[in-house]
Amino acid sequence: MEGIFLANGEEVRKVKWYWIGLLCLAGLAVNFAGSAFAEALELPFYFDAIGTVLAAALGGYLPGIVVGLSTNFLKMVSDETALYYGSLNVLIAVCISFFLSGRSIYRMRSLTSRDV
Numbered sequence: 001m002e003g004i005f006l007a008n009g010e011e012v013r014k015v016k017w018y019w020i021g022l023l024c025l026a027g028l029a030v031n032f033a034g035s036a037f038a039e040a041l042e043l044p045f046y047f048d049a050i051g052t053v054l055a056a057a058l059g060g061y062l063p064g065i066v067v068g069l070s071t072n073f074l075k076m077v078s079d080e081t082a083l084y085y086g087s088l089n090v091l092i093a094v095c096i097s098f099f100l101s102g103r104s105i106y107r108m109r110s111l112t113s114r115d116v
Contacts (some may be wrong), residue, residue, distance in 0.1 A: 023059045026069035027051035028074075035075065048075070052089050056096040064093025 034047030048071055056064025066087025075082035 027055035082112035
């Protein structure tokens with residue numbers, strides 16, 4: 001089986017699983033920090049999806065879904081209704097990864113590094 005190649009002919013290396021795990025843990029930390037920030041200041045905003053957005057944007061839909069569901073599953077300990085909002089975090093992760101699927105760092109770098 002051949003490797004996966006970018007438009008400019010470079011081969012995409014396989015992503016290490018520990019980087020994806022670290023991304024999921026960082027997303028969970030950002031979600032819990034945002035949730036604690038909003039609760040401490042009694043803000044009417046839900047900042048517990050910022051880590052989900054970052055995980056989906058950087059890692060794709062699967063890390064975003066894992067972060068979103070894990071956040072709501074762990075928040076269920078203090079708030080019984082938190083699990084019901086897990087489906088919203090899944091939709092956020094899927095939408096973010098869908099809209100960013102055609103845009104990559106490699107493409108942006110190649111667009112900005114043209115010799116004029």
